[in-house]
Amino acid sequence: MKLLMKLCLVCVITCFSFHASAQKTKYKCLLQMSNYMGEGAYVVVSLINPKGEYEKTLYVMGDDKEWYNSLKEWYKVYSKRPTDISAITGASVTGGDRSVTTFEIDNTKVNKGYKLRFETAVEDQQYHVDDVEIALTDEGLAARTEGKGYIRYVKLSKSE
Amino acid sequence: MTLSVWRYAHLALALFSFIFLALASVTGVILAVDAVRERASPYRADNIENISLTETLTVLRKAYPEITEISVDHNQHIVLQGVDANGDDVEAYINPRTGALSGKPEKKSDFIQWITALHRSLFLHEAGRFFIGLNAFLLMLISVSGIALIIQRQEGIRRFFSRIVKDDFAQYYHVVTGRLALIPIFIIALSGTYLSLVRFNLLPQPKINHEVETVASDSPSEKNIADFAVFSNTMLSEVRKIEFPFSDDPDEYYVLKLKDREMVIDQFTGNVLSNVQYPFTALLETLSLDLHTGRTSIVWAIVLAIASLNILFFIYSGFSMTVRRIATRITNKHKPHESEFILLVGSENGSTLRFANAIHQQLLANKRTSFLAELNNYAVFPKAKHLVVFTSTHGLGHAPSNANKLVSLLSKNTQTQSVYTSVVGFGSHAYPDFCGYARTVDEVLARQPWAEPLVTLHTVDDKSPLQFTQWVKAWNEKTGLSLTTAPALYNGVPEGLRKMHVLEKTMVASNDETFLLTLKPDRKTVFTSGDLLAIYPDNNGKERLYSISKSKGNIQLAVKLHPSGSGSRYLYDLNPGAVISARIVHNKGFHFPQPAPAVALIANGTGIAPFLGMVEQNKKKTEVHLYCGFRRRTELIQRYEGFADEYMQKQHLKTFNIAFSQEENHCYVMDLIKRDAKFFVNLLAVGGVVMICGSLAMLQDVEATLDQICIKRFGAGIATYKSSGQVVADCY
Numbered sequence: 035m036k037l038l039m040k041l042c043l044v045c046v047i048t049c050f051s052f053h054a055s056a057q058k059t060k061y062k063c064l065l066q067m068s069n070y071m072g073e074g075a076y077v078v079v080s081l082i083n084p085k086g087e088y089e090k091t092l093y094v095m096g097d098d099k100e101w102y103n104s105l106k107e108w109y110k111v112y113s114k115r116p117t118d119i120s121a122i123t124g125a126s127v128t129g130g131d132r133s134v135t136t137f138e139i140d141n142t143k144v145n146k147g148y149k150l151r152f153e154t155a156v157e158d159q160q161y162h163v164d165d166v167e168i169a170l171t172d173e174g175l176a177a178r179t180e181g182k183g184y185i186r187y188v189k190l191s192k193s194e
Numbered sequence: 195m196t197l198s199v200w201r202y203a204h205l206a207l208a209l210f211s212f213i214f215l216a217l218a219s220v221t222g223v224i225l226a227v228d229a230v231r232e233r234a235s236p237y238r239a240d241n242i243e244n245i246s247l248t249e250t251l252t253v254l255r256k257a258y259p260e261i262t263e264i265s266v267d268h269n270q271h272i273v274l275q276g277v278d279a280n281g282d283d284v285e286a287y288i289n290p291r292t293g294a295l296s297g298k299p300e301k302k303s304d305f306i307q308w309i310t311a312l313h314r315s316l317f318l319h320e321a322g323r324f325f326i327g328l329n330a331f332l333l334m335l336i337s338v339s340g341i342a343l344i345i346q347r348q349e350g351i352r353r354f355f356s357r358i359v360k361d362d363f364a365q366y367y368h369v370v371t372g373r374l375a376l377i378p379i380f381i382i383a384l385s386g387t388y389l390s391l392v393r394f395n396l397l398p399q400p401k402i403n404h405e406v407e408t409v410a411s412d413s414p415s416e417k418n419i420a421d422f423a424v425f426s427n428t429m430l431s432e433v434r435k436i437e438f439p440f441s442d443d444p445d446e447y448y449v450l451k452l453k454d455r456e457m458v459i460d461q462f463t464g465n466v467l468s469n470v471q472y473p474f475t476a477l478l479e480t481l482s483l484d485l486h487t488g489r490t491s492i493v494w495a496i497v498l499a500i501a502s503l504n505i506l507f508f509i510y511s512g513f514s515m516t517v518r519r520i521a522t523r524i525t526n527k528h529k530p531h532e533s534e535f536i537l538l539v540g541s542e543n544g545s546t547l548r549f550a551n552a553i554h555q556q557l558l559a560n561k562r563t564s565f566l567a568e569l570n571n572y573a574v575f576p577k578a579k580h581l582v583v584f585t586s587t588h589g590l591g592h593a594p595s596n597a598n599k600l601v602s603l604l605s606k607n608t609q610t611q612s613v614y615t616s617v618v619g620f621g622s623h624a625y626p627d628f629c630g631y632a633r634t635v636d637e638v639l640a641r642q643p644w645a646e647p648l649v650t651l652h653t654v655d656d657k658s659p660l661q662f663t664q665w666v667k668a669w670n671e672k673t674g675l676s677l678t679t680a681p682a683l684y685n686g687v688p689e690g691l692r693k694m695h696v697l698e699k700t701m702v703a704s705n706d707e708t709f710l711l712t713l714k715p716d717r718k719t720v721f722t723s724g725d726l727l728a729i730y731p732d733n734n735g736k737e738r739l740y741s742i743s744k745s746k747g748n749i750q751l752a753v754k755l756h757p758s759g760s761g762s763r764y765l766y767d768l769n770p771g772a773v774i775s776a777r778i779v780h781n782k783g784f785h786f787p788q789p790a791p792a793v794a795l796i797a798n799g800t801g802i803a804p805f806l807g808m809v810e811q812n813k814k815k816t817e818v819h820l821y822c823g824f825r826r827r828t829e830l831i832q833r834y835e836g837f838a839d840e841y842m843q844k845q846h847l848k849t850f851n852i853a854f855s856q857e858e859n860h861c862y863v864m865d866l867i868k869r870d871a872k873f874f875v876n877l878l879a880v881g882g883v884v885m886i887c888g889s890l891a892m893l894q895d896v897e898a899t900l901d902q903i904c905i906k907r908f909g910a911g912i913a914t915y916k917s918s919g920q921v922v923a924d925c926y
Contacts, residue, residue: 062262064440069401098307130401132437132449134262134275136283158320191441193260193277 058138060193061175063093065133065152068186073157074126075184076101078108079137081170084147087111092137092150094119096126104155107163129184136193145171154184200346204339205516207332212509214316214329219505221313222382226499228306229488233495237287237297238270243431250290250430252420257293258284265435268489272430273299276438290430327390333383333505337376344373349590362545364511371504378501385482392479399475404458404468406447422464424450424457453480524551524566527558533565536578536613540569540585540597540631546620549654549662550584552684556677569597569635574607580648580673581613583635586620591630601638614648614672615639618665622656623782629653648672659684660739660779681739692719696772697748702755706828708800711765713749713774723807724784724885724924727751729776731764738764739779741800741887741924743807752803784885784924792817792882794874796896798863799824801888804924806837808885812846819873823853823863823892863892864899871903878904878915886923893925 067075076096083089088111096102103109127133152166162183168174168190178189208215254261254274261276274288287297302310315322345351347369348358358369391397419425432452439446439461447467448459454477458468488495524547530536535557539550550566557564563577569585588594617639619632629651636651649672652665659681666679698712715721723743731738738761740751755762768774786808787793793816795805802822812818820838824831831852838850851870853861867874877884886896900921901911915921 062440069403071395071399097301098311100311134440189440193281 057141059141060136060138062191062193063135063137064189064191065095065127065135066186066188067127067129067131067133067184068181070129070156070159070184072129072159074128075154075156076105076126077133077165077185078105078153079135080108080151080153081139081143082149082151082167089148091117091119092122092139093135094123095133095135097123101155101157104157104161105153106155106161108153139170143170144175152181152185152188154181156184200339200342204336204343205512207336207339208509208512211329211332211336212513214325215333215505216509217316218313218326218329219502219509221309222502222505223499224309225306225313226488226495226502228309229495230492230499232269233489233492235269235271239272239290239430240270242266242270242272242290243429245290245430247425247428247430247433247436248420248422251425253291253293254288255419261438263435263437264433266430266433268484270431271299323390323393327387327394330383330386330390334380334387337380337383340372341376341380344369344376349592362515364514368508368511368515371507375501375504375508378497379505381485382498382501385486388478388482389486392475392482397475398473400473402456402470402472404449404456404470406458406467419464422459424459424464424466428452518545524568526565526567528563528565530565530567530571530573531576533563533575534577534579535562535564536575536581537564537566538569538572538581538583538585539566540583540594540600540635541620542586542588542594542596545657546584546586549618549620549657549684550582553582553584553666553677557675560675562675569593569600570603572600572603572607574609575613576610578609578611578613581609581615581639581645582669583615583617583632583639584620585617585632585635587625587627587629587631591627591634593631593634597631597635600635604638604642608642609644612644612646615642615645616647616649616665616669617651618662619651619653620657621653628655690777691775692716692777693773694719694749694776696768696770696774698770699766699768700830702766703829705826706830707755708828708830709753709755709766710803710830710833711751711753711768712745713751713776714747715749715778719778721749721778721780722785723811724786724804725781726779726924727776728779729761729764729774731760739926741781741784741804742778743804743810745807745810750803750807752800754800781924783919784887784922786811786816786885787883787919789814790816790883791880792819792877794819794821794877794882794884796821796863796867796884796886796888798822798888798892801886801892801925802834804887805885806834809838809841809847812841815845817848818846819849819851820847821851821853821863821866823855823866823888825855826857827854862895864895867896867899868903871906874900875903875907878912878920879908881920883919884915884921886921886925888925890925893923897921897923 063079065077074096076094078091078095079093080088081090081092088108091108091112102112122137124133124135148170150168150170151164152168153163154165155161160183165183165185166179166181166188168177168179168188175190175192178187180187254264258274258276258278261274263275265273267273271287272290273285275285276283278284284295285299286295287299288294289296311317314326316325318325345354348354348356355373358366392399428450433450434453435449435451437449437451439448442461444462447461450457450459455469455471457466457470459465460467484490485494488498524539537550537554539547541547554564554566565575569583575581585597586594592598593600617632617636619629619636621629621632632651632653639645640647649665649668652661652668654661654665662684663679663681666677669675670677670679692715694713694715696711697714698710700710702709713727721742721744725742726739727742727749729738729740740753740761743750751765753762753765755766784804795808795818797805797820805820809818809820822834835850835852838847841847842850851866853859853863853866855862874884876882884900886893897912904910904912904915912921
């Protein structure tokens with residue numbers, strides 16, 4: 035009986051997640067850093083809604099919480115409502131390196147005025163609130179976007 | 195104390211940095227242990243020097259439709275990042291031969307991250323990094339000055355690893371472990387300093403720049419990755435990382451990062467588009483990191499852990515030496531030109547000063563004008579009547595550092611009045627040239643026209659208060675002073691106190707105030723018959739010494755109960771089961787000789803105590819004759835007789851001769867010696883040993899008797915036998 039219950043539960047969860055993932059697309063994201071001097075950069079990728087507010091954290095590069103407050107704007111929002119970001123946290127990226135990550139974006143958000151924001155900070159150096167911003171449009175997602183700070187460029191590609 | 199420049203530098207640097215160094219050492223030990231643990235990881239790929247990139251890439255390409263990058267870390271973990279056949283993200287350790295996943299890369303635990311941050315920056319970010327970097331640099335200077343100190347101490351680089359004599363725990367191990375650990379510590383400090391310099395951009399660090407011209411390859415006819423020459427020529431062991439092209443764009447490449455260079459490779463043709471060597475500074479940085487963290491070798495990581503522990507020990511032992519030096523600092527009440535007594539000290543680490551200071555304080559208490567100084571402060575002392583030199587010896591018969599100018603000062607400064615002189619040498623028989631410098635000073639002083647030697651040179655072995663009091667007695671006699679001759683006053687804080695259980699005690703009788711006491715020491719206590727037991731009856735630092743014997747592993751002593759003797763009263767009041775604090779004073783000069791053709795043991799009263807143990811331990815059945823003098827036959831003496839009978843049967847003892855002064859044969863032990871004069875003469879002639887224990891009065895009489903019979907037979911007294919150790923005594 036217990037087994038049956040468990041089986042049902044598993045079925046329900048699987049169906050639900052299948053349903054959910056059907057509306058989302060996985061993107062591969064290439065982040066190429068410029069040859070700056072200094073420690074590894076902390077980068078946070080956020081989904082910004084048309085009102086310019088933080089809607090969701092997509093990826094965090096940098097795993098020492100001690101430094102999160104240096105990503106000032108994002109931290110203002112994050113510190114108020116801390117969410118579990120351990121599954122979407124990776125290592126910080128040093129100058130000249132590249133980083134390839136994947137994240138999922140809701141298909142309904144595309145072409146609706148949303149943006150992807152790449153915010154960067156390096157220990158004892160300048161903070162860039164919008165090192166890279168990519169409009170969440172079909173065009174924006176296909177192009178290569180140059181960075182203003184520590185990021186040289188960002189490229190996205192749909193992951194099949 | 196005169197501190198040498200090196201010692202001063204060594205101490206100043208250590209003082210400035212010890213807190214940071216202690217922190218860095220503790221965290222360093224933890225990180226080294228973590229490096230060992232990581233190094234012993236089960237996910238390591240073996241023999242990667244035999245696998246070419248082509249081999250492994252062919253396998254991996256099949257298993258993983260999309261690969262982002264493959265990296266090989268210092269632990270030979272091969273990490274693949276990509277997407278597997280099911281379309282799921284993969285970041286895992288893989289087997290480079292089969293492509294199978296072997297484990298999940300572990301992130302450093304929060305604890306290790308925390309320790310690493312503490313080790314690198316003390317949680318103070320940039321400021322902390324600066325302090326740690328500065329301390330790495332200071333540690334380098336400390337090791338250099340430490341090496342210089344050892345060379346100075348050992349008198350030359352060639353003697354760097356020759357024997358160091360053990361006189362003090364902290365000092366001995368500071369030097370001994372220093373010789374071994376200085377090299378890894380220097381490497382830790384140097385690599386740490388280098389990493390800090392890199393961190394603060396103080397070294398040129400050219401970044402790698404690949405200049406690649408995108409050739410619009412008109413025919414992206416995809417060549418098989420297996421045909422790329424550069425991949426088949428590269429072994430996995432040379433690789434740090436391969437970044438795969440992100441997409442099919444022609445401006446996306448393979449980036450191959452090897453240990454010493456980086457290459458950009460066209461994803462279609464496999465041509466090497468750019469090949470850049472890492473700058474020398476980058477290679478040096480990697481080397482420094484390997485050396486500093488021990489991440490590439492378990493053995494080195496262990497060496498680093500031990501070296502870090504050693505730094506902690508150096509901090510402890512170094513400061514304990516310094517505290518002792520400071521504790522024995524000189525204070526003077528009187529000026530040198532107005533003092534009658536001039537006490538000059540030659541001491542390397544302050545232990546000799548303690549003795550001189552004890553004399554100095556007593557003179558001051560007796561309202562004498564006394565001036566205490568280092569030997570290098572020798573000058574003209576217009577009011578001086580007495581000049582006493584207390585000096586140790588440094589190295590091979592050389593002057594200690596605060597006495598090295600004495601000889602030239604003596605020739606420059608002549609006293610205007612005649613001055614009584616006396617020299618006391620401090621040293622250890624463990625060194626080859628015992629009290630060598632004291633002898634030199636004694637000779638040089640004797641040649642001065644103004645000097646009138648008052649007492650012959652006395653030497654003190656291993657800071658023995660007992661031997662020092664011999665000099666005090668002799669000096670008292672000549673000067674008419676009455677300085678304390680109790681060894682306790684010249685003793686430092688007693689070290690090596692041990693708990694001892696009282697096992698047995700005999701009662702005194704009306705006709706005999708002597709009792710026997712048996713103590714059981716703890717297992718670690720090392721002693722033998724002829725050693726001394728020091729007890730502290732009044733808890734005021736006063737020490738009483740008793741000759742002991744070792745009987746069935748226990749300490750046995752014979753004590754005469756004096757009505758006013760605090761030591762004997764204290765011992766007599768002990769009951770079986772009681773526990774006392776006492777220590778063993780090794781008395782090497784009075785151990786049973788090994789080997790000897792024959793031995794005569796001469797005692798009176800309680801002096802028999804050590805001999806009982808020597809007879810019991812005489813398992814080699816050396817020929818032993820026991821001569822004893824007592825007043826009358828008491829219960830205790832009967833007990834001795836029973837003991838002697840037992841061991842004569844066991845052949846541990848050849849003869850037992852008793853003199854009773856107040857009954858029976860009415861004679862003294864000297865009479866027995868005269869009776870057996872022939873035996874004693876032969877004994878000494880064949881190299882036999884005479885050991886004497888008991889009262890000083892008896893000793894004088896026995897020595898006089900032996901002297902007489904020797905002069906009669908050989909024409910010379912026993913002086914040569916005394917200096918050769920054939921006639922030894924322990925009397926009180």
